[in-house]
Amino acid sequence: MSEVEFAGVDKSFGETKALDSVRLVVPDGSRTAVIGGSGSGKSTLLRLISGFERPDSGVISLGGEIVASTKVFVPAHRRNVGLVSQDGSLFPQLTVAENIAFGMRASGTAGGQGSVDSLLDMVALDRRFAPRRPDELSGGQQQRVALARALARRPRVMLLDEPFSALDTSLRISTRQVVSDTLSAAGITTILVTHDRAEALAFADQLVVLHDGVLVQTGTPEELYRHPADLGTAELLGECVVVDGAITGPAVAETLLGRVPIAAASGTVVGSSMRILFRPEQLSVVATEAADTDVADTDVAAGPVAVVASVEFLGAEVSLVVQIGGGAGLLTVRHPAANAPHRGQRVTVRVLGAGVVLGGSIRGT
Amino acid sequence: MAAGVSLLGLIPLGYVIVTSVMTGWPTFSALVFRPRVGELLVNTVLLVVVTVPLCALVGLVAAWIIERTTLPGRRAFAVLLVAPLAIPAFVNSYGWVSLVPSLNGLWSGVLVAGLSYFPLVYLPCVATLRRLDPGIEEAAASLGLSPARVFLRVVLPQLRLSLLGGSLIIALHLLSEYGAFALIRFDTFTTAIVEQFRSTFNGPAATALASVLVTLCLVLLVGETGGRGRSRYARVGSGSARPAPRQRLGLSRIAAFSFLGAIVLLSVIVPFASVARWIVDGGAAAWANPLLPAALLQTLGYGLVGSVIAAAVAFPISILAVRYPSPLAKGLESVNYVTSSLPGIVTALALVTVSIRLVPGIYQSALVVVLAYCLMFLPRAIVTLRAGLSQVPPGIEEAARSLGLRPSLTFARVTLRFVMPSAVAAAALVFLGVANELTATLLLAPNGTRTLATQFWSNVNDIDYAGAAPYATLLIVLSLPVTFLLFSRSKLVSTV
Structure with missing residues (x-):
């Protein structure tokens, strides 16, 4: 069963073609990394899944349910798609605990201090961070809070939009490890967008290469590294x-x-x-x-x-x-x-x- | 120097306290606890309680429509909604009274003041809405919140400072406005103090009223500080550079259009049409008035002197606040804020008394008038200048120092370059305040002083509405460039 499916999806912004008849299948429970240079359309891909953009044509389905087509459009807040962005987008006026609990009420998920604590444990953050404000946390800690906040709703798909790129090298690797372990343990289908080859290769079961809005190649990281479809893909991966x-x-x-x-x-x-x-x-x-x-x-x-x-x-x-x-x-x-x-x-x-x-x-x- | 300025700043508050004490409790309490004061208190408090929330609502809704919807014509509306700031409240009131002569009482006061002051909430809300990180709203949507709840739970809390700050400024304006309310015969503390002073020059009675007014101001200041709370609203992280998505309005765009149209009609078109009508009525004769150029020159003169002095004085205070933050610097700054929050009438009363008692030589001189302007409008200059100074990258100053420039030269050759636009904006804001100032000028100006505002006022008092129209026109024309400056700056930083 595929969790995310794109069938011939097109998306343009004015004259610019951001995605060109993209076909993509992300299997249930898998970890997919989308890699491409800037302007390759990888962020647009995520925004289409999360429901912040509408496709011009084609069909997007989540867990078999059509969420976007020329006739149907399910808005972002009804999709239950988790999202962790580049800088976490934490609510600055709320504490860590309030940030994590934010979506619980909306989804009817059982809330309370107990689940906030267990979510903090899941992302390997000390419980004493709960009453702090986002601006008192380091970048890596903010990203973990953002992940915990998104996990609190038990999303059917987790989207990670270059979540580690704002972190410095050592923090990037450790945060990536925590995020990767947490998502594996939770068994959540995950799509990571990145321009960092090491990150993509280390993270993914399935690697997707985008260039100029065109899906160039899909496969395991090893297949793509060993047998790239073209020089561009080869250079992207090593x-x-x-x-x-x-x-x-x-x-x-x-x-x-x-x-x-x-x-x-x-x-x-x-x-x-x-x-x-x-x-x-x-x-x-x-x-x-x-x-x-x-x-x-x-x-x-x-x-x-x-x-x-x-x-x-x-x-x-x-x-x-x-x-x-x-x-x-x-x-x-x-x-x-x-x-x-x-x-x-x-x-x-x-x-x-x-x-x-x-x-x-x-x-x- | 900064300390000296702030000591002068203590004069108005000190005056109220000292004279109240010196009056003696029996006299003072007799002057304060009487039915007339109760009446004024009810009027003033009702005015604030009704007008401020209305202004906040109108400002907020207008800002949201402008910034977050695809309403056709929103660019034109964005400018038109700031235009009321170019019309002094007393000119707006004159416009309304000449259209509806029967206007009087609380609701007329709410109408006229609300239409004059709502941009003070609208502007900061627009600026904040524009700077909000859309990523945060998207995060909320991805967590299952509908657009309406995203607005309530995520956007509105982040607008709280803009709403509170704008509301405070509106409330302070309501407390200190004289002309607009006097025209529609609505009595507030300020109008009562001016009348008391002008009819009887009754020191203790005016002071007793002033002390209640000052108490109201302080309550507002403390309330706003408390309302700010301790939560932080700064962006965490870099945020995304994307602009926030705009809502497509369906049929409701007719409602949105009508709403903005009605606001613009009432707040801009009505006063402009009234002024235009009196201009036509007065014909060329009204413009031939020889007092007109004199008043224009005096206004320009006071405006320039006041704004240059205020900007110059604001420098040391802002530098202290930005570069050497200390309890002392904060104290100096807050003295100035409290002073400027006091109505012009209180400052004027204080300067009248102090100059008569301590330095009789300067009573009824231009010096006192300029001093009053500085006390009243200095904080505008400080806020603007401080924002400019804090944006000078310290690395640049350090680079200049490491290249062998003395601190004074570094300031002159490096810092000043960066701060110049802010200094000009600061001076312009003070100029706007001075040009439209009526109450303190009426009380303090030497005999023979004619500013546009006082000449306008004396014509209106003589029921010569046609004769007042050219003054109103010039006041608006002088205010327009500064208003436009405010509007364009609000795109960059939240000013008010």
Whole structure:
């Protein structure tokens, strides 16, 4: 049973197309992350689910009930959709306890101090915060109160609109953990909108990629990371190393990295020339032994020999730019900082796993 | 210097207390506890109790329609609803009396004053509605509240400060207004004090009335402070930049349109039409009056001197309040607030007595008049200037200091640049107050002083309504730019 379903939903603001015939199914109890750049339509998607915008066409249903179509429109306050926004939107004139209890009366959920306390426990906030005002809380605490407030109504879907982006890094991770654990424990279908790839990958069972209002790809985080539909999606989910390659067999391509295995997409024609994607962690370098200096430049077993052009120290790792062959082939490779090669050193580049043949058009992020 | 100004500010309140004590209890109680005072008390309290809630309701509903609905013509209405501020209450009253000569008593007072003062609630409500974070209203809707209950439980509480603040200012205006009520023969404490003073120059009797009036003011001030409560209304977090969604009105847009139309008709069109009618009646002769340019010049002169001095004096007090907050600074500030909340008539009485007794040389001089203006209108300047100062990023001043500028030069070259718009606005607000001031000017001005307001008043008293019309016109024309300034500033910050 799907909890949230979009069928051919369009939404424009004036001339701008915010969502373009979006089809989406969010399974009951799942955690879906919607990722996209700014202006990709991800916030519009949430506002359509919560009932703050009407679709121009198409049908939106929650738990099988149509809540928005050209004929039907259920207003926000009758949808029982929980919402946690970027800054929490706590009521400034109310205490933490009053904020949490706010929706209980409206929904007829049993209220009282007992449930406020248990909700504070759920979001891992100390009960002594109950009488405080929102402006006396840190950003992370405010977000937890906002979550508790939304949970108090036992919503059928919880929408998280970049709820961690206003927090600093360490707080972001811990708050995300609490929110994620709380929602899992409650078994509530959750949709998270974010532009943070780490957040999306860590949080979601299902990942949805939006670009310019178009739903580009849907799948598990691992599927999308490994087999992105296009370069834009690939770049959205992680760093990319893209090389040109000639397809020489059903699962082999000839590139400046040598002959590499590829996961061929359908429609890949042997003999054609394609772009092939690797993730930086698929590439590694090994310092070339003095005795090996006369190894051929493209030894399939050992990989091509390259010269380290620059070394950037990142802490645990270094980022190396290595030059293969005459000068055209520059690649970025991660390497542990502990035994980093130095600039000018000759190294052998090794490839782990298969490259992905990129289809689709070129677009940046 | 700030302390000196505030000491001067203590004169009116001190005067009331000291003279009341010096009068002696038997005389004082005889003057206070008499039927006439009871009558005035009932009139004044009823006026406040009826007018203020009506104004608050009209201001709130109008602000909501302007800010939160898609009513056609709302932009024009937004401006028209502020326009009554450009019409002095006594000119509005003159407009109404010449249309309906039989106007008198409480309900006429409520009508005329309400139409003059409702923008004082409307403006801050519009400003607050515009700044509210729509995310908070959406959060309430997502928690299951219908739009009507979102308004009651989320929007209205956040408007409380605007409603309270605007209501307080209206109540204080009601207590201190003389001309508007005198014209429709509605007796309040202020009209009674002025008449008492003008007919008999009876010090103790006027002071006894003034002491009751001052008590009413203090009750209002304390009540408003208590009503503010301790809850905070500041935005938590950055909030969303989206404007709040507007309600589509169905058939009710006819009701909304008629409501705003009626308010504008009664508060703007009626007084304008009356003035226009007298202008036509008076013809060119009324404009040929040689006193007219003299009155205009004197008004401009007093306005400029008063506003420049008030703005200059407001600087040290605002700087103290913003940069060096301390109990002393707060005390200085609140002295000024209390003083300006006192009706002009009390300030005038105090300055008459003090100048006669202590510095007879300045009695009936322009100096006393300017001093009265400063005492009455200084807080307007302080509030505006303080808002400007607190928006100067301290980092910028620190940057200037780290680049080797002395504090005085930093102030002159960096701070002043930022504060200049606020200083101009502050001076303009004082100017508006001075130009429309009637009561204190009547009592304090040296013989031969003719301001637009006093000339208007003497013409109206002689039942020369046509002769008063050019003065009314000039008063409105002088007020329009400042009113517009108020309107445009309210878009940025909540002013009142």
